[in-house]
Amino acid sequence: MTGEISQLGRGLRTGLDTDPRYSSIVPPIYPGTNFAFTELGEAPQYEYSRSGNPTRDLLSEAIVTLEGGVRGVVTSSGLSALTTVFMAMVRQGGRIVAPHDCYGGTWRLLSHLSDRGIFTVDYVDQTDADALATSLRSPADLLLIETPSNPLLRVVDLETTVAMARDAGVLTLADNTFCSPVRQRPIEYGCELVVHSTTKFINGHSDVVGGAIVASTAEAGEQLTHWANVLGLTGGAFDAWLALRGLRTLDARVRVHDANAADLLPTLVAHPAVQRVHYPGLPDHPGHQIAARQQSSFGSMISFELAGGEAAVRAFCRGLRVFDLAESLGGVESLVAHPASMTHAAMTPETQLRAGITPALLRLSVGIEPAGDLLADLIDGLERAAAAT
Ligand SMILES: *Cc1c(COP(=O)(O)O)cnc(C)c1O
Numbered sequence: 001m002t003g004e005i006s007q008l009g010r011g012l013r014t015g016l017d018t019d020p021r022y023s024s025i026v027p028p029i030y031p032g033t034n035f036a037f038t039e040l041g042e043a044p045q046y047e048y049s050r051s052g053n054p055t056r057d058l059l060s061e062a063i064v065t066l067e068g069g070v071r072g073v074v075t076s077s078g079l080s081a082l083t084t085v086f087m088a089m090v091r092q093g094g095r096i097v098a099p100h101d102c103y104g105g106t107w108r109l110l111s112h113l114s115d116r117g118i119f120t121v122d123y124v125d126q127t128d129a130d131a132l133a134t135s136l137r138s139p140a141d142l143l144l145i146e147t148p149s150n151p152l153l154r155v156v157d158l159e160t161t162v163a164m165a166r167d168a169g170v171l172t173l174a175d176n177t178f179c180s181p182v183r184q185r186p187i188e189y190g191c192e193l194v195v196h197s198t199t200k201f202i203n204g205h206s207d208v209v210g211g212a213i214v215a216s217t218a219e220a221g222e223q224l225t226h227w228a229n230v231l232g233l234t235g236g237a238f239d240a241w242l243a244l245r246g247l248r249t250l251d252a253r254v255r256v257h258d259a260n261a262a263d264l265l266p267t268l269v270a271h272p273a274v275q276r277v278h279y280p281g282l283p284d285h286p287g288h289q290i291a292a293r294q295q296s297s298f299g300s301m302i303s304f305e306l307a308g309g310e311a312a313v314r315a316f317c318r319g320l321r322v323f324d325l326a327e328s329l330g331g332v333e334s335l336v337a338h339p340a341s342m343t344h345a346a347m348t349p350e351t352q353l354r355a356g357i358t359p360a361l362l363r364l365s366v367g368i369e370p371a372g373d374l375l376a377d378l379i380d381g382l383e384r385a386a387a388a389t
Contacts (some may be wrong), residue, residue, distance in 0.1 A: 003241075004194075007066070007068065007165040008066065008182065008251060010065050010223060010253060011062050011065035011066035011181070011247075012062070012066075012247065012248050012250065013248075014058055014059075014061050014062035014065060014244070015027035015058040015061070015062070015244065019315075020030060021375050024272070024356055025324075026035060027055075027058055027244075029055050029237060029238065029241040030046075030053060030055045030057075030237055030279060031055070031236075031237040032049065033048065033049045033202050033360055034047065034048050034049070035047055035048075035265075039090075040302045042222060046053050047233075049237065050229055050234055051229040051235050052229075052230060052342075053234075053236075053240070055237040055240045055241050055244075056074045056234065056235055056236075056237060056240040057074075057121075057243045058240070058244055059074050059198075059212070059235075059240040059241075060072035060073060060074045060212065062090075062213045062244060062247055063181070063196065063198075063214060063247070064073060064201065064214050066181035066182070066185075066247075066250075067176070067181045067185055067186075067187055067194050067214040068181075068188060068215055069090070069187050069194065069214035069215055069216050069221075070215055070216055070218055070221055071214075071215050071217075071218055071220075071221025071222070071224075071225070072213060072214045072215065072221065073212065073213045073215075073221070073224045073225050073228045073234070073239055074198075074208070074210065074211070074234065074235045074243075075211040075212065075213065075228055075233045075235050075331070076209070076210065076211065076212040076233055076235045076239075077197065077199065077209050077211045078105075078175075078177060078195065078196065078197025078198070078199060078200075078210075078235065079106070079109055079197075079211065080211055080228075080231075080233035081103050081195045081196065081197070081211030081212055081213045081233075082109060082175070082195055082211075083109065083231065083233060083258055084224055084227050084231060084233050085142070085193060085195060085224065086109075086110075086113065086118075086119070086142070086212060087227055087231060088223050088224050088226070089141065089142055089171055089173075089193075089220075089223070089226035090118075090119050090141040090142050090223075091120070091141055092106050092119075093117070093119065093120075094117075094119045094120075094121050094124070094140075094141035094142075095119060095121070095122065095138065095140040095141055096110065096114075096119055096120070096121045096138060096140065096141065096142045096143075096144060097121075097122050097124055097132075097135050097136065097140050097142070097143045097144070098110055098121050098123055098124070098144045099123065099124065099126050099144065099145065099146050099149055099156070099169070100123040100124055100125050100351075100354060100355055101125075101146075101149045101152060101154060101355035101356065102123075102144065102146055102149070102150070102175075102187045103146065103150050103175065103343075104150075104339075104343050104344040104345065104346045104347055105346065106144070107123075107124075107344075107346065107347055107351070108346040108347075109249075113198055122138075123351075124162060125154075126145065126147075126154075126156045127154050127155070127156060127286065127287065129160070129164075130214060131387070132161065132164060133164060136164055136165065136168040136170060137168075140168065140170045141170065141171065141348070142170065142171050142172075142317055143161070143171070143172050144173050144174065144175065145161060145162075145172060145173065145174045145175070145186070145191070145274050145289075146174075146175045146177075146178070147174070147178075147179075147184075147294075148178050148179070148287070148291065148299065148301070149178075150178060150301075150339075150343070150360065150363075151278075151301075151303045151337070151339040151343065151344065151357065151363040152278050152303055152344050152355070152356050152357070152361075153178075153278045153279060153280055153285075153287075153299075153301060153302075153303055154286075154287060155280050155285075155286075155287025155288075155290045155291045156287075156290075157193065157290045157294070158184075158189035158294050159189050159190070159294070161348060162186075162189050162190040162191055163190070166190065171188075171192050171193065172191045172193065172194070173191070173192070173193040173194070173195060173198075174186035174194050174195075175194075175195050175197075176196055177195075177196050177197045177200050177201070177330070178200075178299065178301060178329075178330075179201075179295060179299060180200075180201035180202060180250060180254060180330070181194075181250075182250055182254050182296070183253050183254060183295050183296050183297050183299060183323045184216040184294060184295045184296070185356050187214070187216045189229045189294065191216070192215070192217070192220060193212040193213060193214065193215055193216065193220065193224075194213070194217050194292045195209075195211065195212065195213050195214075195331040195384060196211060196212045196213075196214075196248075197211055198210040198211055198212050198243045199211070199233070199328065199330075200328065200329050200330030200331070201250060201253070201254065201329075201330035202243060202246065202247050202250060202252050202330075203215045203242065203246040203248075204235075204249065204250065204330060204331055205242075205246050205331055205332060206328060206331035206332075206333060207242065208242045208243050208246070209239070209285070210235050210239050210240070210243050211235070213228075215261070224341070243266065249282070250271070253332065253368055254297070254300075255331075256368040257299075257300035257366055257367065257368055258297045258298070258299065258300055259365045259371070260300065260334075260367070260368065260369070260371050260374055261279075261281075261298075261299065261300040261301075261302055261364075261366040262281070262366070263365060263371045263374070263375060264281070264302065264374060264378055265277070265279060265281070265302070267375060267378060267379060267382070268302065268304055268378070268382075269282070271379075271382045271386075272307070273306055273307055273308065273312060273316075273382045273383075273385040273386040273389065274304050274305070274306060274307065274382065275305045275306060275307040277302065277303075277304045277356055278302070278303040278304065279298065279302045279303070280295070280298045280299065281298030299331075300365065300366040300367075301329060301363065301364065301365055301366075302363070302364045302366065303339075303362065303363045303364070304361070304362055304364075305358060305360045305361050305362075306360050306362065306385050306389075307360075307389060308360075308385055308386070308388055308389030309359065309360045310359045310360065311384035311388045311389070312360070312386075312388050312389050313338060313359070313360060313362060313385070314326070314388070314389035315381075315384040315385050315387065316336075316362065316381040316382065316384060316385040317336060317338070317362075318384070319380070319381070319384060320336065320377055320380075320381055321377050321380075322334055322369055322373050322374055322377040323335060323374070323377055323378070323381070324334045324336070325337070325338075327342050327343050327376070328365070329363075329365035330347070330365060331365070331367065331372060332367050332368045332369075333367045334364070334365065334366055334367035334369055334374055334377075335364070335367070335371070336362055336363070336364055336365075337362070337363045337365070337374045338361070338363075339352075339357050339361055339362075339363055340352055340357050340358065340359050340361065341359075342380075343363070344357050
């Protein structure tokens with residue numbers, strides 16, 4: 001079809017060439033909080049920026065296009081996106097089925113809200129179809145899916161999982177933060193809702209905290225837009241403008257992220273200081289076939305366990321020159337995190353062990369720096385870890 005711009009191209013180009021006043025190629029930013037009525041009773045398209053803002057709507061439109069959804073909501077963080085979904089879509093006293101190894105902040109949010117009696121939560125290993133089927137036998141309002149999961153990169157089969165939820169009459173929500181819509185689009189597998197922490201790959205430059213929800217129906221989109229305003233969880237215009245700028249390079253960044261991750265893997269797999277590597281691109285990873293089917297690439301998040309335990313972890317982290325020891329992921333800068341003491345510290349030790357998070361586990365978010373620099377830094381770190389073992 002000549003003349004048609006692809007879905008990816010349309011998403012990445014959202015809002016370009018739309019400035020009627022000066023023909024600026026990039027859209028202007030509207031940081032204003034309020035908009036004038038033309039007359040008494042004649043409301044403008046936007047009234048007040050908590051309920052609606054043109055810059056925020058452009059970011060929403062871009063993410064909706066990339067995910068293949070119908071309507072979106074841009075929120076102040078990934079967690080406020082999840083909060084909005086939980087409050088809008090789960091009945092008082094309802095039930096949520098969540099991954100046993102979900103993102104630590106999501107686990108804390110779910111456990112605090114369930115402690116308040118707002119709903120109950122059942123944590124299930126969703127790679128175990130029997131466990132999931134058992135959980136879905138009890139009435140539930142929402143199934144939260146994270147694939148690949150954080151930090152162990154377990155892969156959940158979207159097609160079969162969504163089908164099980166649909167048979168049980170349960171709404172599905174995929175947290176697609178780890179893949180971003182250029183690697184995986186859960187709505188294509190029948191998922192009703194998608195959330196993002198735009199803090200990660202979508203913005204990609206570690207300078208905005210933000211979130212987004214994508215709905216696959218207009219009704220759900222309407223309901224979520226209403227609730228984000230009611231709860232006051234919508235995002236700011238400057239943040240939306242920055243995230244939209246970041247999003248324009250998402251596809252290009254992800255290709256370099258993935259190539260760099262592939263360059264580090266042989267060393268990680270072969271090095272004697274490494275006990276185990278968790279990466280869906282490895283043929284012996286239990287979710288390899290599923291990831292190959294539902295993702296367009298295996299991603300740039302790699303977790304591994306060091307043979308020398310905590311002493312080796314300390315030695316690895318001390319002296320890194322390119323990788324920063326930091327939380328978060330998906331930015332252009334390479335990071336290493338220690339899930340047990342950092343990203344997943346909010347989990348109880350028992351929950352950590354159940355999720356497979358040991359003190360020897362490290363998680364890499366591979367950035368887009370020169371691949372040789374990353375490899376040299378990794379090798380030096382592994383040598384230090386070996387010497388400390
Ligand atoms: C970071 C993250 C979140 C939370 O997003 P914030 O923007 O930090 O609130 C939720 N889910 C996943 C998978 C994440 O990585």
